[in-house]
Amino acid sequence: MILARFFAGGFRSPLVVAGMVIILALAVLVPVLNLAVPRGSAFHMPDYLVPLIGKYLCYALLALALDLVWGFCGILSLGHAAFFALGGYAMGMYLMRQIGSRGVYGNPDLPDFMVFLNWKELPWYWYGFDSFAFAMLMVVLVPGILALVFGWFAFRSRVTGVYLSIITQAMTFALMLAFFRNEMGFGGNNGLTDFKDIVGFDIAAQSTRVGLFIISAAALIIGLVITSAVINSKYGKILAAVRDAESRTRFLGYRPENIKLIAFVLSAVIAGIAGALYVPQVGIINPGEFEPANSIEVVVWTAVGGRATLVGPIAGAFLVNAGKSWFTGVLPEYWLFALGGLFIFVTLFMPKGIMGLLGLVRRRKSTPVDEMSPDARADIAPNAAEQQQ
Amino acid sequence: MSKATSILYLDGVSVSFDGFKAINNLSLTLDPGEMRAIIGPNGAGKTTMMDIITGKTRPDEGEVYFNGTIDLTRHDEAEIAMFGIGRKFQKPTVFESQTVEDNLLLSLKGERRGFPALFYRKSKEDAAAIDEILGTIRLEARRKDLAANLSHGQKQWLEIGMLLAQDPKVLLVDEPVAGMTDAETEETARLLKEIAKTHSVIVVEHDMHFVRELGVKVTCLHEGSVLAEGTLDHVSADKRVIEVYLGR
Ligand SMILES: Nc1ncnc2c1ncn2[C@@H]1O[C@H](COP(=O)(O)OP(=O)(O)O)[C@@H](O)[C@H]1O
Numbered sequence A: 001m002i003l004a005r006f007f008a009g010g011f012r013s014p015l016v017v018a019g020m021v022i023i024l025a026l027a028v029l030v031p032v033l034n035l036a037v038p039r040g041s042a043f044h045m046p047d048y049l050v051p052l053i054g055k056y057l058c059y060a061l062l063a064l065a066l067d068l069v070w071g072f073c074g075i076l077s078l079g080h081a082a083f084f085a086l087g088g089y090a091m092g093m094y095l096m097r098q099i100g101s102r103g104v105y106g107n108p109d110l111p112d113f114m115v116f117l118n119w120k121e122l123p124w125y126w127y128g129f130d131s132f133a134f135a136m137l138m139v140v141l142v143p144g145i146l147a148l149v150f151g152w153f154a155f156r157s158r159v160t161g162v163y164l165s166i167i168t169q170a171m172t173f174a175l176m177l178a179f180f181r182n183e184m185g186f187g188g189n190n191g192l193t194d195f196k197d198i199v200g201f202d203i204a205a206q207s208t209r210v211g212l213f214i215i216s217a218a219a220l221i222i223g224l225v226i227t228s229a230v231i232n233s234k235y236g237k238i239l240a241a242v243r244d245a246e247s248r249t250r251f252l253g254y255r256p257e258n259i260k261l262i263a264f265v266l267s268a269v270i271a272g273i274a275g276a277l278y279v280p281q282v283g284i285i286n287p288g289e290f291e292p293a294n295s296i297e298v299v300v301w302t303a304v305g306g307r308a309t310l311v312g313p314i315a316g317a318f319l320v321n322a323g324k325s326w327f328t329g330v331l332p333e334y335w336l337f338a339l340g341g342l343f344i345f346v347t348l349f350m351p352k353g354i355m356g357l358l359g360l361v362r363r364r365k366s367t368p369v370d371e372m373s374p375d376a377r378a379d380i381a382p383n384a385a386e387q388q389q
Numbered sequence B: 001m002s003k004a005t006s007i008l009y010l011d012g013v014s015v016s017f018d019g020f021k022a023i024n025n026l027s028l029t030l031d032p033g034e035m036r037a038i039i040g041p042n043g044a045g046k047t048t049m050m051d052i053i054t055g056k057t058r059p060d061e062g063e064v065y066f067n068g069t070i071d072l073t074r075h076d077e078a079e080i081a082m083f084g085i086g087r088k089f090q091k092p093t094v095f096e097s098q099t100v101e102d103n104l105l106l107s108l109k110g111e112r113r114g115f116p117a118l119f120y121r122k123s124k125e126d127a128a129a130i131d132e133i134l135g136t137i138r139l140e141a142r143r144k145d146l147a148a149n150l151s152h153g154q155k156q157w158l159e160i161g162m163l164l165a166q167d168p169k170v171l172l173v174d175e176p177v178a179g180m181t182d183a184e185t186e187e188t189a190r191l192l193k194e195i196a197k198t199h200s201v202i203v204v205e206h207d208m209h210f211v212r213e214l215g216v217k218v219t220c221l222h223e224g225s226v227l228a229e230g231t232l233d234h235v236s237a238d239k240r241v242i243e244v245y246l247g248r
């Protein structure tokens, strides 16, 4: 009853519902065009496109997760790819255990890379990953608990703005260095790959890929319903109040650190699920996923699509990544420059991204903190200048 | 006046910023149900005094008690707000990206935790309380407008409305009529007098006309301590007050 009302809140925005319908259409159309339309027909979708678009769906879910904290709470996380990668690793560990004795070394107990390193037994933290249910639990628990601990310390110490962004970036960088080490037991440099099957289905089969595609689209729609329900609830209003005037909320009796923590943990969990869906579709997870640049790319997708709009970041993830696929085919060396240029352009000329350009964002006459005198800013919100990026 | 019967009790409070004493051995007592006007030149420490009461600034020394028993120096902003001390800031600070109505909803007394707010549903009582406050602050017609789009005076009123929604025991109101027209000023005086019937109030204000309108006991602050206290006539007749403040 309470839950039903909560979820109903997710359908209150016409823009969000339109987004859901488009993703739903994609979830039906792609499988039909790929499996039902005969090869040779002009409408047949080539096999390689299914996991490619599936990958974009996962990126879109990651951008949605970032929008929840950046768009609606002003936390510019430059480390969200870390939560994505952790979810991916949890899924990867399950897929590694499914290989069984079909590895190059044929060892039934140990993954190939452990045999190669001369390890004699499975490290304790690999226990349980034979079970799909356990692995899925880890997909949400590991990013969730990391976000809980990280956020608890950061928000309680009232770290905001640029400083918070920097420590999130440091977090993903530290994880990258850790996962690169062979002794960590996560496959080092090469990561986890050579997967064979997932819950009994051949991972390379086209039908499995279509299945993963549909699950990814469903996850994105559910993610959209949940985030939209969250921001339409009273909690969402508190979240926006904290974003706009954090110290003011304290004088009303709110604890901004706890309010932010809820959104941050939820966001990390969604990012982890996105990562877990990504790994079986691309067939590999390695420490490169923790690279600081990856997290920055997520910020660019979100900014391009339009911050604080939920559907904007999803569109942004699709467009920028489609652009990337095309661009890296033509001028691979220049992609990072193009991405940087795009970000600067969007920041300067399209503050509400594509959604703003399409006129889909509710306008207000002025922005709060900019308008106040510097004296007023110091009066109520010593960190207001930092809060708004 | 004693600590035990007071609603707010400050004794020997001092605070300095980088060696500058903004508040210097300040003592002040507010009785339950009392409304007090605080005057004083810019930089006298009026806003800093409110910062100390609301937990934003910790005093270097001195006692700050609420209700005679609660030591406010041991609590933070959120806890102090929950005890029932509400504050209106010198510059109006409302949640600009939200509607007038939602600003009041966020301020409404009650649950402050995040999880229950996820499943909150506006009750009849809450809706009625919001309607009533909208009437009191004369913003019924603007209820669906974003707070950012209100005029300066309307923002001041919205913030007073937010204070009312909190239903605190003590209201600290910092320069409520700054930047208001004469008509708005009179309206605000009427509003505050109405509020004072059921709450304890401290109003900081420069506008002598407004202070006279309130007709309450006045405390004049200067360089962080009390210069004079009494009726407005008594205080404005004080030589030192004239020297530092009125006579300039
Ligand atoms: N956080 C602070 N850091 C440094 N100086 C401050 C701070 N807050 C107030 N002050 C100083 O304390 C003095 C009193 O300020 P304030 O309480 O704002 O005065 P009033 O509200 O009476 O005009 C001023 O000189 C001001 O510059």
Ligand SMILES: [Mg+2]
Binding pocket: B046, B047, B048, B090, B174
């Ligand atoms: Mg002041």
